[in-house]
Amino acid sequence: MKSQYAVIGLGRFGASISKELVQLGNEVLGIDKDEEAVDEMSSELTHTVVADATDEDVLKSLGIRNFDCAVVAIGDDIQSSILAAIVLKDLGVKKVVAKALSELHGKVLDKIGVDRVIYPERDMGIRVAHQLVSPNLLDYIEISKDYTIAELSVPKRICGLSIRELDPRAKYGCSVVAINKKTGVIIAPTATDVVNEKDIMVIIGTNDQIEEFENEVIG
Known part of the structure; x- marks a missing residue:
């Protein structure tokens, strides 16, 4: 409707x-x-x-x-x-x-x-700043005071790893909610779904969790 x-x-x-x-x-x-x-x-x-x-x-x-x-x-x-x-x-x-x-x-x-x-100008400024300091960060949206959704480009170094192997929830507290592949978007990927170079992972978590995941996994 x-x-x-x-x-x-x-x-x-x-x-x-x-x-x-x-x-x-x-x-x-x-x-x-x-x-x-x-x-x-x-x-x-x-x-x-x-x-x-x-x-x-x-x-x-x-x-x-x-x-x-x-x-x-x-x-x-x-x-x-x-x-x-x-x-x-x-x-x-x-x-x-x-x-x-x-x-x-x-x-x-x-x-x-x-x-x-x-706050269109403030929010756009924050997003641009995050994109400037993190080349793998494609987009960044603050959905509340505590939670953020980020789009991260998959680098070569983690190509071929499954969500289970990356284990973002247990290790960092954040979750991969979608993987955007050339063939289409996987919504709510399972533990066996694999990421490939240039896939885009959509991640939800706190700023700190996403930053830690990005620093340690994406590099």
Whole structure:
């Protein structure tokens, strides 16, 4: 079933999220005060509307509470971002996700009950830094304060070893949740699955566990 998303703020971040959600087969309502931004996205999204998302009556009239998720992607107006998030929570939207421009902005969004706060610039900076210092690290996503998912390229030195032989869970506390091979992706690999050079291992664990595994196994 298609999910319905409302994206408030159609700047670079909001436009990017909106288009990707549509690509993934969802219905997206784009909302922005700027008529030009709305016009630009009108052919890309399911619906677009020029509206002030801090106005409760306007959001009510759009049937916002019936949406599965609302994303507050307002650019540089922190006050509007916070007000829009408050209105969405008051109207009972099932899930509210909001972009934070700073740690303080994020704390306020947390306090008002936003379900997920995204720090796009900070998170991208962290991911780029990790990729720069670890050539075998292809991607790095922090999924909570404690846990991370990392994609690691398999080097020649461990080519032909099975998951049992690598034994990441017992030795390091992290788990291989997928192996991306040329022939396809193995989800939840078994102990007998073997890694080959240039396969990509998707690993979940704490930062420390993944770092230890990377240093000792990947090298």
